[in-house]
Amino acid sequence: MDALIEKLKGEIIQQLNLEEMTTADIDTDAPLFMEGLGLDSIDALELIVLLERNYGIKLEDPKAGKDVFHSVRTMAEYIQSRQEA
Amino acid sequence: MSTKLHIVSAVQLREGCWHRDGRAVTEWRQNESLAAWLSDQYRQLNMAYPKFFKMDSLCKLATLAVEVLVGDETPVNPQQTGILVFNRTSSIVSDCAHQELISDSVNPLPSPAVFVYTLPNIMLGEIAIRYRLSGENLCVISDVARPEEIFMHAELMAASGMTELILGWVDVIDQQARAWMLRVKKHDGETNNSQLSTQLIKDIDNIPTWTHSLKS
């Protein structure tokens, strides 16, 4: 799980062009949206693309993203649950 | 047309560094690509605007130009500040990036963050967002900068109630960049400056397109 979280952080930084951030700057449990990293609706869509491209997971309903993308941990848990299923 | 306009300040991109009113405000440094050059200029200007990195190169160039032009002197009447940008190659860089993503025959997966930049007027939006400007905004696609056409649009905007304009030319294609930007205000004085302005525009537009290159 920890390895997945670390990998995800790197992928998020790359996918969302968070050029001045390092994985150490991202708190695993902090909310990604709103105050957290200051992400917006386009970033949410980019995270959906990230899930599909890197993990083969298709998220059809953008509204479902709210829970999945709450924090890096919830994202990692979601990926793991989908991969086990 | 009786609207009088005068130029408050002028910005140009010349040989890889920004000039404001004729003086260089950043320096050219060796970078491996236009993208790296854009980031380097951003850092030289101490902008602290992380959104910058999410933009495509066209919007980055426009944002840098306006940063040099406006700096801390944000327009006092954001509702009456118009944005007028001319451009020749539209959003070609992002258009190509999007086309490449959707042309993948195995897994065409477009990127929303790329697609939103496939319109040239998104640069106007980015400028408006950064400075909270809500006045009129127009993006005109043109082969060359014709001073009379540029000033006609500027005068029409001023006549419709804009007291200040951010006006310029921004183009990016491959490793080539071209940008100049003027801050123009409605003029209360007696003399009409449009003649002078036309001359200035001519001079400004004579600057060559800058191609990013490595120093050999």
Place this chain on the structure above:
Amino acid sequence: MPKGVVVTGMGVVTCLGFGVEENLLALKSGRHGIAPPELLRTFHHEMPLGEVRADRGELISRSGPTHPPFWSRTALIALIAAREALQMAQITPNHLTGLMNGTTVGGMDRTEDFYPGFMENERHGHMREVFNHDCGGTSEQLAEELGVRGFLASINTACSSSVNTIMLAARMIRAGRIKNAIAGGADGLSRFTLNGFNSLMILDKELCRPFDQSRKGLNLGEGAAYVVLETEEDALKSGKRILARVSGYANTNDAHHQTASSPDGTGARMAMEEALKEGGLRPADIDHINAHGTATPNNDETEAAAIRTVFASSPPVTSTKSFTGHTLGAAGAVESVFSILSIGERMMFPTLRLENPLSEHPLTYVTSPENRTVNHVLSNSFGFGGNCSSIIFSRP
């Protein structure tokens, strides 16, 4: 002394048909034109589209351009609509002093057909056929074919492009810069836009439902529409039928986000307020609103909020995108033509499939064709990049 600007001709092509008559018939009878893709070659079979029901060959025979291979779908439908507008205005192109054209994809459809082969073999196809790919090329081609030699402008402000062309033309005429102009816009469907909008997850796989609580997104469409504008003085002198007066217009920036509107629709509100001010009209003077109404959750909610703020009592609102889909760069001009029709026909066209209107900002909606005298109609067009435009047409 600013001059009064009037509309003396108009032309339109959408999925509802070719020309004003066919479009009017569909609007009156509540018959939309959105269906699964038939002409656009795409693997997105699930996405309904508002396609103009004619293949390339038919468009060429309807419009008869000089060098057909160089004409894209966008340019062909533009030519058909522009010719209709000029004919209605009884104006010969060499008497026209301006052509303002709005488009967002230009000749993209032609390029998409050309490139796959070319990328494999550089000798494949003819480069000249995509020479007019860009937005400016489409406008120049149109001007040349029509024989318009005056002022030429190509505007791309996304989905508000063509209403901004009408605004520019009206302003230039009012300021005495030009005598008359043809203004509008066109966009043909392309895989470029379909895939892009799909990635933004704002397309509905069902028929779109503007202002309905169940709305999920928009349907893409294609179309072209142009109006001929001249001074009221000239039109009266020549005894032409005046279709409408252009009484107010404004453009603002929402300054919020690249694609999303601000929660209270600030840019939209300011555009409507400024257009009223420009026209010397009060909100109560507006009889009807042809909304931007794309049917995306974000647009309809924020537009409704803005309308509520400007209008203490909501005029009947419609979104004709429920008939045509969202024709992008052409939408502002298409809806200008429909707005002018509602003045002339004394009829408000419905928003189709509206069953449970969004409740947060209650508005009055037109849900079936209504016979009502419309003296002043306001049309909204908003584009990505925060570009917001409103235009008001009035009974002559």
